[in-house]
Amino acid sequence: xxxxxxxxxxxxxxxxxxxxxxRDIGTLDAELRTRGFQxxxxxxxxxxxxxxxxxxxxRLLVIMGSPDAAYDDTLTWLAPEIAYVQEAIDAQxxxxxVCFGGQLLARVLGGSVRRSERPEYGFVDxxxxxxxxxxxxxxxxxxxxTFTAPSQATVIARNESAQQAFVLGPHLGLQFxxxxxxxxxxxxxxxxxxxxxxHAADIDEIRRAIADAEPxxxxxxxALLDGFLARSSAVPR
Numbered sequence: 001x002x003x004x005x006x007x008x009x010x011x012x013x014x015x016x017x018x019x020x021x022x023r024d025i026g027t028l029d030a031e032l033r034t035r036g037f038q039x040x041x042x043x044x045x046x047x048x049x050x051x052x053x054x055x056x057x058x059r060l061l062v063i064m065g066s067p068d069a070a071y072d073d074t075l076t077w078l079a080p081e082i083a084y085v086q087e088a089i090d091a092q093x094x095x096x097x098v099c100f101g102g103q104l105l106a107r108v109l110g111g112s113v114r115r116s117e118r119p120e121y122g123f124v125d126x127x128x129x130x131x132x133x134x135x136x137x138x139x140x141x142x143x144x145x146t147f148t149a150p151s152q153a154t155v156i157a158r159n160e161s162a163q164q165a166f167v168l169g170p171h172l173g174l175q176f177x178x179x180x181x182x183x184x185x186x187x188x189x190x191x192x193x194x195x196x197x198x199h200a201a202d203i204d205e206i207r208r209a210i211a212d213a214e215p216x217x218x219x220x221x222x223a224l225l226d227g228f229l230a231r232s233s234a235v236p237r
Contacts, residue, residue, distance in 0.1 A: 006038040007059035010052075010088075012081065013043050014066035014100065015191055021046060023187035024064050026179030027221045028098075032062075035229070044077040044084070052084050060234040061088045063101025065177065067191065069145055070103040070113045082108055094170035094232035096225075099143055102165075102173035106147035109168055116146040118161035121201035123209055124176070126164045130156040133227040134165045135220060139176035140210070142188070142201075146175065170232035178221040185210050 009032050015021035021043055032039060037060075040053040045068070055061070063085065068075055085108045088095055097105035103113040120141035128134045134157040149155050149166035153173075157165035164175045177184075185207055192199070210217070228234075 006036060008040050008053070008057065009037040009060050009062060010040045010042065010055065010058045010093075011062045011064065012084075012101070013041060013064050014045050014068065015043070015187075016046060017191070017194075018043060018046050020187045020191050021064075023183055024179075025062075026177070026184035027181050027218050028062065028064075028179040028225065031222055031225050035225075044081040045075070048077050048080070052080075055084075055088050055091050055093055058088070058091075058093050060094045060096065060229075060232065061085070063095065063097045063104055064179075065098055065142075066100035067195075067197070068100070070100055070107055070147075071145070089171070092170070094228075094234045095172070096228055097171070097173040098179060099175060099177055100145075102175055103145055103147040105171060105173040106149055106153075106166065109153065109171070110150040111153065111166075112148045113145055114148075116144055116162060119144040119200075120161050120175075121199065122206050123213060124159060124161075126157045126159045126176075128157040128165075130167075133167075133172075133224065133231065135223070137176075137220075138213070139164070139178065139220070140180040140213075140217065141176050142206075143175060147173065149173065167231075170234070172228050172232070178217070178224050180210060180217055180221075181214050182207070182210055 013021035123138035125137040153168035
């Protein structure tokens with residue numbers, strides 16, 4: 001159902017199973033709805049023949065994580081998604097990119113993405129030059145790729161493994177997962193089981209850490225979203 005008086009947030013998700021993909025939005029789902037947004041969720045990889053949501057009246061675009069690589073041009077759905085992100089940039093729609101989403105945003109804006117020499121799994125702290133937007137953490141990481149922010153962007157968080165956050169105009173790219181909760185992590189695990197994916201990380205230990213950290217992680221996600229919305233002028237009015 002469409003609510004004309006509710007600002008729209010377009011959310012791009014990625015998984016073969018639309019139900020798992022929707023769960024990947026995590027705590028950002030409730031946080032955006034609480035702030036008055038109507039979520040318009042789309043998947044280029046699962047629904048290639050479905051037209052994506054229109055952008056001219058969208059208040060923001062959120063790009064979630066993916067098991068695929070933002071540099072893998074053999075993915076048939078990646079080029080259309082890149083074109084859509086570029087369309088949002090041209091239309092001055094603020095973009096929040098999360099993990100894969102941050103990597104894709106970096107690529108489209110002129111940065112680069114590559115395999116990481118130091119993959120990160122679990123909660124980490126980061127060094128931040130903008131603690132009002134990106135506090136030191138801990139933030140949930142689960143990535144084997146990493147971005148290099150565009151030269152014109154400002155990197156506002158990093159650690160010894162990777163750049164962790166950058167801003168460019170109204171856009172914010174993140175390497176970590178502020179949206180993490182147990183349901184999101186369990187959705188990832190269901191996809192790993194389905195696809196026979198194995199990780200070097202102790203995924204059971206990470207799940208226990210998420211269970212312990214979930215209340216605090218929700219607070220950090222909420223604060224980050226408020227900071228992003230205020231700075232990008234995407235906050236509902």
